[in-house]
Amino acid sequence: MTRDEALALYRAMLLIRRFEERCAQIYVEGRIGGFLHLYIGQEAVAVAAMSLLRPDDYFITSYRDHGYALARGTDPRPLMAELCGKIGGISRGKGGSMHFYDVPSGNFGGDGIVAAHLPVAAGMGYAIRLRGTEQVVLCFFGDGAVNEGAFHEALNVSALWGLPVVYVIENNRYGMGTSLDRASSVKDLYQRGSAYGIPRRDVDGMDVLTVREALGEAIERARKEKRPTLLEVETYRYRGHSMSDPGKYRNKEEVEEMMRHDPILRFASVLKEQHEVKEADLEAMDKGVLAQVADAVRFADQSPWPAAETLYEDVYVRSPYVHAKTADRDPAWRAAVKEDRVPESFPEWAPLPAPAKVEG
């Protein structure tokens, strides 16, 4: 790994940390509403993963979704505007914190229903197999998701059909306030992969390079061998499940102990020891990151509220197969447009490649 590559990983983790800290502040000020699930402590996972994806790969995650979009390179400005419910938001103010989508970068969000996006990830993998491309799908979820039926259904068909999906359990030890011990009959969650006969492994999620190595292997397997992997990444969230969670189900000592393994601090020492990075370099980088986050908040502040007439937009795709007279009587159909709305920050949207002929 070159010095620049290492610095890029560090900067991406730092951007997530600073972005999330700022979110917590403006949430308390009432500028962000609803649920806010912060990714602080888990940064190494998303950053390692996104550093390995090709531009045409897909990923999908749960509602704790800010880190992946930032790590993938989505402009923080429309993300912050989304949190503030503004029209300049990545989802035009219709999704909020749990629904960051950025389709041109392969980001299918932000799903609010625990484990429900696992079968969706399998479907993306199925499309890849039908087209015969070398794309992969990364699917992230928490330890709470493994007890849902959708987890079982998705892993079974992925293994059965050979789908190029990497399933990543981000085990942060708690599903909301319920510890893993109280929720799962098997404590080593990666062992659940044995039920489907698929490769499985657990890794230290507080070390970005370890996560990168394990994920790299799984992604390669998906790309070349068309086989899914179940990866358990042991990580930790420093904050509550959401902003409304005081975290009384765990003690302060546990949190402090985990913070000693902080992925950003750990990687800072690697940078210093192996890449001749000075503390002053890191401080300068931090200033730059803080300025970027401040700029995102400014953008969000200046972005207008969505006009009332946008309420009915984005429900349907305008279609020649729906009778025009009926469509014009229904506000959601009347407001429908034929094209997809692609965020301005990503103008380089390319249509999906035409599917290859399949044997029949």
Added chain:
Amino acid sequence: MPVITMREALNQAMREEMRRDPSVFLLGEEVGQYQGAYKITQGLLQEFGEWRVRDTPIAEEAIAGVAVGAAFVGMRPIAEMMTFNFSILALDQIVNHAAKYRYMSGGQIRCPMVMRGPSGAAAQVAAQHSQALESWYAHVPGLVVVMPSTPKDAKGLLKSAIRDDNPVIFMENEVLYNLKGEVPEEEFTIPLGLGEVKRVGKDVTIVAWSRSTQFALQAADLLAKDGVEAEVVDPRTLRPLDEDVIFDSVRKTNRCVVVEEGWRYAGFGAEIADRVQRGCFDDLDAPVIRVTAADVPMPYSRMLEKAYLPQPEKVVDAVRQVLYR
């Protein structure tokens, strides 16, 4: 014009669309090697191969979720539910994913999928295998809900549903699979959201869809013997709803009966009654009356089943009520 069954019409629609567009594929329980639990998918595996005609395990959430995910990235999946009773296991994928991702993403995502299969009452299979769920799906913005009543409608509407860029819930009826009708040989589609008058009359409007259209037409025959000319209107698509075809009829007949196989309580017929009383208030000479299933789970016994379902005689009674005869 060839006369074929609804089963054959649905098969033709899928076969033609799969030939036309390589992004169309089919998945579901027993759709391939078994040739379809109701033989709707007969011969498709042989023509298109296992990747485009995918036999799945009994895993409805996976069937729906795989369809949703594939649709998000540009494919056009057709997810067959062996019956819509089992779609309740997949409801989250449809309601929270297929219907909402476009909205929640501010218009970035589209979900051009079809979920299809038989719905409504079958014959003596009791409460879990015999129910009409169209009101559940029609309630959800973001979905299109289609319920054909003839082979021609089934073919033309399914072709439109497959080509449409929105998620379409396409509800068939087991009892209608052997219903025969004329279907044009040449290429055709029928627009979604367009109803049709199935029988012309001047004395009363009977609104019905799917199998209920049969009850309505049989009732119209009985009424004709007494000199009552009933007009039978089939909206064909429940969402979006073609109000015009209903309103035009009610404005002519001044009376309206709605027939549905679903439960009365919060059923789709109430939506039609609501729209008719607002849209045709000055034209109505009687309240809108609904003929529905009984508000109980479907019983097994043949005699109770008959009492549970709308019947032509019950439709005749309702028509007499709105005619005050």
